[in-house]
């Protein structure tokens with residue numbers, strides 16, 4: 001798993017080392033320079049006589065350093081000095097009147113070129129460091145940097161406050177305008193130092209201009225903003241550099257990472273593999289209340305995903321014609337009442353209007369799952385999706401998992417007295433998923449290009465899915481898959497409700513991997529994603 005620590009935690013972990021004189025910046029900068037050299041060498045790979053690709057030479061490669069006022073700029077300058085000593089042609093563009101003096105001296109000594117940014121060519125020279133520097137206007141600087149082989153973005157790191165201002169902001173605006181998008185031809189390789197400058201380090205927001213990176217080299221530990229949407233989509237490939245920090249740091253934050261991203265091995269290790277003693281009830285029965293006569297497909301997709309994810313049994317509740325469609329698609333499904341170990345409520349259920357009695361069934365199941373019908377049935381986990389989200393009129397336990405997309409989350413929040421629209425949720429997914437958790441008590445899985453899961457004291461962020469997964473029915477598949485995963489751990493999740501979030505994050509990972517497996521590199525249908533689940537689970541288990 002990748003653990004991300006807040007800016008405060010990282011600073012707290014750095015403090016004792018800095019006090020002891022440990023050269024953290026040198027370590028960080030040396031590792032940064034090594035990653036840049038390796039990336040460049042691979043990008044310049046040439047075929048040897050045997051046809052094998054060999055790393056190319058990086059001598060003479062042009063490097064543009066974007067340098068801000070703080071230690072992030074210091075990292076960039078020191079890395080630039082290392083690169084200049086290895087024969088690369090380094091130019092630093094200073095976006096502040098004062099920059100890290102040691103870094104500047106190192107770059108000067110290594111033969112790097114240094115220019116100061118001004119609003120327009122011929123502008124008055126600021127006084128960066130000790131020496132007067134030549135100046136260059138932002139537009140000219142951006143044009144020159146766009147012709148480099150690599151741009152090292154050291155404008156802002158974990159000291160960023162709000163949208164990037166000043167020359168740095170203007171330079172990034174101009175570069176964003178003229179550079180091809182990541183992966184585009186003719187684009188320099190953009191390496192972000194610690195974080196892409198200007199992202200919300202702790203919340204993944206984009207308060208102002210941010211240059212999308214092809215690689216982010218981060219120090220000590222991942223930062224929350226690298227994992228959380230929307231910023232996670234601008235980080236490119238990752239590299240976490242160990243600079244010797246001892247995390248978790250002091251008790252200040254309870255010793256917990258701010259955000260966690262699960263990886264394949266975590267999901268494989270926690271996946272329950274049936275043994276000789278198991279039968280369909282120990283493996284978990286999933287009850288599905290989904291679909292209406294108008295929207296029968298959601299019921300089919302939800303039930304199919306629950307079957308494919310290894311539920312011991314799937315029970316379906318709903319109108320007869322929908323039940324017939326479900327059984328025709330998946331003859332394993334039992335269209336009858338009975339005990340369940342987890343519920344999936346709401347896929348294909350409209351928020352209002354004709355519901356064929358489904359709303360009443362979902363309401364009763366949600367009350368039973370939440371433990372509000374004492375004496376009738378033990379509480380069990382539940383997935384509450386789509387139309388069933390409108391049924392949350394009282395606090396839930398955290399073993400109830402809500403699975404809204406941004407629009408549905410906005411509607412839920414408005415129903416609970418908040419003033420927010422879909423775009424607001426998309427701009428600040430962590431904030432609003434947290435708020436929904438606080439207001440409802442439920443675990444909240446917010447769907448999107450990246451998935452955020454918030455439970456009691458825990459936050460997960462998954463970015464496992466190809467863009468092709470954004471297709472009708474994909475959410476129904478996730479609900480069924482998650483229902484089966486919760487049913488398999490029913491008693492454990494009710495006893496330890498904070499674990500529901502980890503199960504939900506694991507479901508997001510499997511869902512994304514299934515989409516990857518199902519897509520031929522192009523469009524993918526939701527039912528194909530459900531059908532890919534067994535192969536994904538088998539692959540995860542084979543690697544454990």
Ligand SMILES: NC(=O)C1=CN([C@@H]2O[C@H](COP(=O)(O)OP(=O)(O)OC[C@H]3O[C@@H](n4cnc5c(N)ncnc54)[C@H](O)[C@@H]3O)[C@@H](O)[C@H]2O)[C@@H](O)CC1
Pocket residue numbers: 014018024025026028029068069070071072073075155156157158159160161162163164165166168193194195219243
């Ligand atoms: N503390 C350390 O010893 C280490 C720090 N490291 C680097 O240092 C970085 C943190 O350094 P700093 O604390 O100096 O912070 P930053 O380098 O992120 O920069 C903060 C500076 O930028 C300015 N600033 C803040 N918000 C701004 C905005 N929105 N627009 C324009 N200017 C803004 C402030 O005036 C401040 O001077 C890390 O991200 C990492 O790259 C690494 O070298 C590892 C060791």
Ligand SMILES: [K+]
Pocket residue numbers: 072153154155156157192193194195196197198
């Ligand atoms: K940066």
